[in-house]
Amino acid sequence: MVMHQLERLKPNLLRTSRKMKSSNLGWFSVVAILLTSILTFSQASQRVRTGVFLSPKIELEPGLSSNKLYFDVDFPRGHIALKSFDAEVVDEAGNPVPLYETYLHHWLVERYFVRKGLGTRRDISRLNSSDYVSGRNGGICNDGVLDQFFGLGSETRKTATHIPDPYGIEIGNPAEIPSGFEETWAINVHAIDTRGVEDRMGCAECRCDLFNVTTDESGSPLSPNYKGGLFCCYDGARCRRKAGSNDIKRTLYLRYTVRWVDMDSSIVPVKVYIFDVVDLWRRSRNSTGINAEHNCRVEYNIERCRSTGSTGNGCIDKKTISLDMPFSGYVIYGVAHLHTGGSGSALYRKNGRPLCSSVPEYGKGKEAGNEAGYVVGMSTCYPKPGSVKISKGETLILESNYSSIQQHTGVMGLFYLLVAEKLP
Numbered sequence: 356m357v358m359h360q361l362e363r364l365k366p367n368l369l370r371t372s373r374k375m376k377s378s379n380l381g382w383f384s385v386v387a388i389l390l391t392s393i394l395t396f397s398q399a400s401q402r403v404r405t406g407v408f409l410s411p412k413i414e415l416e417p418g419l420s421s422n423k424l425y426f427d428v429d430f431p432r433g434h435i436a437l438k439s440f441d442a443e444v445v446d447e448a449g450n451p452v453p454l455y456e457t458y459l460h461h462w463l464v465e466r467y468f469v470r471k472g473l474g475t476r477r478d479i480s481r482l483n484s485s486d487y488v489s490g491r492n493g494g495i496c497n498d499g500v501l502d503q504f505f506g507l508g509s510e511t512r513k514t515a516t517h518i519p520d521p522y523g524i525e526i527g528n529p530a531e532i533p534s535g536f537e538e539t540w541a542i543n544v545h546a547i548d549t550r551g552v553e554d555r556m557g558c559a560e561c562r563c564d565l566f567n568v569t570t571d572e573s574g575s576p577l578s579p580n581y582k583g584g585l586f587c588c589y590d591g592a593r594c595r596r597k598a599g600s601n602d603i604k605r606t607l608y609l610r611y612t613v614r615w616v617d618m619d620s621s622i623v624p625v626k627v628y629i630f631d632v633v634d635l636w637r638r639s640r641n642s643t644g645i646n647a648e649h650n651c652r653v654e655y656n657i658e659r660c661r662s663t664g665s666t667g668n669g670c671i672d673k674k675t676i677s678l679d680m681p682f683s684g685y686v687i688y689g690v691a692h693l694h695t696g697g698s699g700s701a702l703y704r705k706n707g708r709p710l711c712s713s714v715p716e717y718g719k720g721k722e723a724g725n726e727a728g729y730v731v732g733m734s735t736c737y738p739k740p741g742s743v744k745i746s747k748g749e750t751l752i753l754e755s756n757y758s759s760i761q762q763h764t765g766v767m768g769l770f771y772l773l774v775a776e777k778l779p
């Protein structure tokens with residue numbers, strides 16, 4: 356079953372991290388370190404710092420999928436509040452790489468607490484499971500799934516991530532770090548090299564036939580009904596290439612820009628929540644009252660519509676889910692994550708009133724950030740702080756639309772909300 360496979364995905368990612376070593380100490384890192392020390396000033400009196408960092412090397416060649424978890428990555432330290440996280444894939448000269456060459460399936464930023472005294476540049480695959488714990492986001496999926504603080508895909512270059520003043524994501528709070536542990540950060544980058552492949556979109560959608568895959572990464576057979584998704588484009592899997600295509604290797608990086616301020620009483624913390632339109636959840640009862648057990652399946656497929664007309668108008672796959680909110684607070688920011696074919700996503704109240712919506716922008720050209728046919732950005736929602744309140748126990752409806760003119764595999768319908776428990 357797909358859901359069990361998804362739960363297995365993370366251990367597999369962790370295992371592959373053994374292969375990568377942090378030997379990325381060329382001139383490029385020196386530049387990154389220099390940039391890290393550049394300070395800028397915001398309009399407010401709070402000093403906003405900017406750090407530009409590089410992931411470890413991502414080694415690709417035509418057709419190859421790279422899906423690795425980089426543990427202990429460069430990240431701002433201390434008791435601070437994050438204000439934005441932007442990223443893009445660049446080559447060794449620092450030039451942006453377009454999506455039709457390297458499809459950025461996703462990247463995720465996750466927090467861990469690791470036992471002190473184990474050194475730096477730790478390798479998670481060599482740590483005992485008692486030596487680290489996840490420092491996950493606010494929820495609402497089951498543990499180990501969608502627990503990131505930030506994460507997008509092809510839309511990264513044109514999606515706003517900034518958090519308005521005086522809000523921020525508080526990290527490095529000594530009171531939240533288990534005693535004897537320290538906070539560290541991991542980045543998972545999933546990139547697919549689609550130079551010279553037979554079907555660029557098919558590779559980007561992880562179609563199992565194109566990857567010639569019938570078992571998952573660990574060798575367990577996939578259901579014949581599983582046509583595409585993460586289990587077919589695991590780390591090291593190869594997508595079918597055109598005859599005669601060459602295999603020029605290249606080394607890429609995820610370059611990420613983080614902005615933050617020092618934490619003080621003027622900053623109002625926001626929590627990160629992620630909703631999944633294919634969350635198979637059910638209400639349950641425990642000692643603290645009504646609760647919910649979530650099973651976020653993350654991916655789903657879009658079947659091709661059986662349209663009688665020739666234009667295909669009305670071929671929209673609309674998925675909705677009702678979710679009980681386990682928290683209360685004020686919405687500060689919202690954004691959806693959709694794949695190619697996506698046409699819009701929104702959160703509604705039970706009475707149908709819209710709360711937040713996010714629609715994709717498709718590229719129209721060749722340059723990085725405007726690649727024709729790809730989702731190059733998602734619109735975001737910044738309600739006037741205080742104007743959109745969610746009450747604990749309230750039911751919200753998440754809607755996620757895709758065009759079904761073509762079949763799509765491994766699509767997603769996620770929605771991120773940043774929520775402040777209180778106002779300034």
Ligand SMILES: *[C@@H]1O[C@H](CO)[C@@H](O)[C@H](O)[C@H]1NC(C)=O
Nearest residue numbers: 565566567568569593595596
């Ligand atoms: C696909 O996989 C099968 C079994 O692993 C292998 O025999 C075959 O050569 C592969 N085909 C291609 C085109 O790589």
Ligand SMILES: *[C@@H]1O[C@H](CO)[C@@H](O)[C@H](O)[C@H]1NC(C)=O
Nearest residue numbers: 671673698699700701754756
């Ligand atoms: C989704 O599609 C339905 C039916 O076409 C439409 O009524 C609705 O407004 C769409 N929602 C979003 C968020 O795009």
